[in-house]
Amino acid sequence: MALLSYTKLLPLATTAKNYVITASRSLVSKQLVYTEFGNPLDVVKFREYVVPPLGSQDVLVRMLAAPVNPADINTIQGKYPVKVELPCVPGNEGVGTVEEIGKEVKGISPGDKVIVTKPVQGTWRDIASFKQDVLKVVPNELGLVEAATLTVNPCTAFRMLSDFKPVREKGLVVIQNGANSACGQNVIQICKAWGIKNVNIVRNRPEINELKQYLQNLGATYVLTEEELRSTSIFKDILIERPSLALNCVGGKSSLEMLRHLQHSGSMVTYGGMSRDPVTVPTSAYIFKNFSSYGFWMTAWNEKASSIEKDKMINEVISLMTEDKLKAPVHKMVKFDNFAEAVGNALTSKGFTGCKYVLDFC
């Protein structure tokens, strides 16, 4: 076993379970790592590292769970516009238990449940040290998967519903495609919690009725297939007002069809491109309907936001979760050793499955 130094891992003199204690009492972390960009199933491998000494601002965390997100896959493939240094431990979010804290760490104590709130920290490892400012203590009663997957999809949904149109303040209607995606399920639940009517577009499929029922149970006002949207009369018949905000993770015909149903001065926010087709907008929509079109990327938001803004958002999301108003989308726990199953799922689902795979370090 090669024990190489890895700056992000720090040593701890302890005999906690699962720790590999070497002759010099070094702590060893089991981690996934890649040294070159490529197919995750080829380039991501296990290795064990001695954790270096804990710095004064550092927190040693035993990871409990970390999801496999589309962005993780794209980063490993070298296709994601976030710079990482190689070798790199993948994983952008996750939850763990604090084992030990550095001398100057404040507000975090051993035993606390913490989430990683900043990307590219490397969460796919059983034990890791993080700078205190990338962690946030969460309530113990917060569900494991909710905590592990809190910073990407729920926060993306939260921001898109907050930053572009005053949907919450004015009770404006929201329409979204890819409504069964992990983010889409969060959008529906936050809409319900905030009393916002929402129209949800999904692709047709054999189990469409079950899917509609599932999304309606989450809080969907209407669920329509893309075909049904084309000929729907719900807006003409004023069963629901025309949407002011469209959330788009598909592009192509799907986003075009959504924007056709928008109110005057409506906006569309694009956060994904599942169809791989670009967003197409008729000139007349821009000029005569005062349509406007934006993009959203959680990573970019996090880079610009103040810690106060981030805290406000995360606290609100946590409240929704602990009040049982926001639960994690359909997911499957996969033992850390079987990570290839989770990665394979993310690769074949093109990143927009309704079922998220979560690495289980317990």
Added chain:
Amino acid sequence: MALLSYTKLLPLATTAKNYVITASRSLVSKQLVYTEFGNPLDVVKFREYVVPPLGSQDVLVRMLAAPVNPADINTIQGKYPVKVELPCVPGNEGVGTVEEIGKEVKGISPGDKVIVTKPVQGTWRDIASFKQDVLKVVPNELGLVEAATLTVNPCTAFRMLSDFKPVREKGLVVIQNGANSACGQNVIQICKAWGIKNVNIVRNRPEINELKQYLQNLGATYVLTEEELRSTSIFKDILIERPSLALNCVGGKSSLEMLRHLQHSGSMVTYGGMSRDPVTVPTSAYIFKNFSSYGFWMTAWNEKASSIEKDKMINEVISLMTEDKLKAPVHKMVKFDNFAEAVGNALTSKGFTGCKYVLDFC
């Protein structure tokens, strides 16, 4: 001659030249009018009307010049999303001389040069009465064509350069397609007056060198054909910074090519669709480049703006014109009787000719 009443025309007891004085001393206006939507060359006809008595808020204006704009043509065709009542006198802008004022009119005097600042007032007639609040007195030294064509293209250029990105305050670079259009020529001149570098895209044509020279003389920093834009190195070589604002009146490939050269967080404003292709935006531009896309329509702006905002804009445009920093685009004066020539030109040019036809009532 059938003398029908027409509520927008008011009588005046005067013997000014060109007035047709009937037995009862009624004033007769010669006007273009259409009673049904259709091909302007078929449905627009001359007629003469007795001008009804001047109301207390009304101003009698002898028109001097009025342009034939694409919007005029589209309105007559019934394709423009502005409601008009039939029968309708076409013409949305123009300049004239005040002949007489109603009892309660303030700030406007006989002999003043005035422009019509609100659409759908019907400027294609030799004499007309307008409510005082749709008129603005302009300096006598303001050029006839500049005055007649002030409210659409110069104001559109002014607003697009003011309302979406702080190009003036921060010296950001602007890129536009259809740069030889009437609006495009205004954009170039306002950019020059404000010290804003600008990149101008035009279609290739036999007389491309003359066109480039003409636009450079107006103030263009760079003029490129659409083909040249695809392979240009001016941004790579940092001869000019990447643009932050793109103005689009073409759509399709042209707008796509422009947005590829934008800075991070750049915006595009669409105000026309000359290619008849929609605006297409790659998903990655929205998400990873924080691109945003808007539309602009002068008519809608005018409906929402306060009279203070309008005055501020028009005064600034007039100043630019009287300081010789902003001149009317290439134009041709056409005698009122020969209006069909002007309309025919607007029909065949698809509304984006570099040469604007202006009706001459003198």
